[in-house]
Amino acid sequence: MDHKKEQQKQQAARAAADYIKEGMTIGLGSGTTSRYLIREAGKRYGQGLHFYGIATSRDSEQLAASLGIPLLEPEQAGKIHLAIDGVDEIDREFRAVKGGGGALLREKIIASWAEEVIWIMDESKLVERLGAFPFPVETVPFGMPFVKRRIADMGAVPALRMGDGKSYLTDSGNFILDVQFAENTDISQAAEQIRDMPGVVETGYFGQMCSRIAAGTSSGVKVMENPHRAV
Numbered sequence: 001m002d003h004k005k006e007q008q009k010q011q012a013a014r015a016a017a018d019y020i021k022e023g024m025t026i027g028l029g030s031g032t033t034s035r036y037l038i039r040e041a042g043k044r045y046g047q048g049l050h051f052y053g054i055a056t057s058r059d060s061e062q063l064a065a066s067l068g069i070p071l072l073e074p075e076q077a078g079k080i081h082l083a084i085d086g087v088d089e090i091d092r093e094f095r096a097v098k099g100g101g102g103a104l105l106r107e108k109i110i111a112s113w114a115e116e117v118i119w120i121m122d123e124s125k126l127v128e129r130l131g132a133f134p135f136p137v138e139t140v141p142f143g144m145p146f147v148k149r150r151i152a153d154m155g156a157v158p159a160l161r162m163g164d165g166k167s168y169l170t171d172s173g174n175f176i177l178d179v180q181f182a183e184n185t186d187i188s189q190a191a192e193q194i195r196d197m198p199g200v201v202e203t204g205y206f207g208q209m210c211s212r213i214a215a216g217t218s219s220g221v222k223v224m225e226n227p228h229r230a231v
Contacts, residue, residue, distance in 0.1 A: 016120045046068060
């Protein structure tokens with residue numbers, strides 16, 4: 001474990017938790033960074049800050065419930081005030097790629113409905129150009145072989161995600177292809193092309209969805225507003 005990165009993630013999570021206000025409904029992200037946020041949110045709930053959570057994965061749901069955070073199902077959530085989640089990489093234009101934890105579909109649904117979105121991260125996730133991290137593509141099982149061939153025809157290298165010696169399944173029962181693009185590929189254009197393929201459920205390209213980011217760095221937390229999205 002890289003203790004420096006973990007410390008930075010914790011710092012970012014604490015900074016983002018400051019945006020949770022009384023009575024809000026909060027979208028709780030998934031993955032290792034989001035676990036720090038959920039723990040911090042649970043701590044604040046225990047100290048008397050009352051809010052509701054809506055989880056983007058079963059793992060996040062279980063953690064939040066264990067900390068006493070009251071959870072809503074989608075049909076119960078009239079409004080999502082704020083979503084907080086981690087990212088796998090994000091560039092200077094605030095364009096993000098997510099999905100390393102396998103919850104990209106539910107994460108994108110929640111982020112799309114939220115009034116505000118905060119991505120939290122350690123400083124290694126801030127990149128000059130997207131593409132170093134394998135690009136996740138969620139597909140229905142029946143369509144996966146076809147999608148895989150179509151992506152390969154684009155000149156990219158798709159690999160079926162595995163877990164415990166078998167094909168990884170998302171909480172929605174789908175497969176994930178992790179795609180490595182050729183250098184200098186325009187990720188936004190490639191994502192749009194892939195998203196239009198029959199059998200693709202969603203991609204890990206989150207564009208400029210965030211309202212702000214909170215990045216833990218060696219000199220403290222940097223909170224940056226996204227000028228492409230009004231807060």
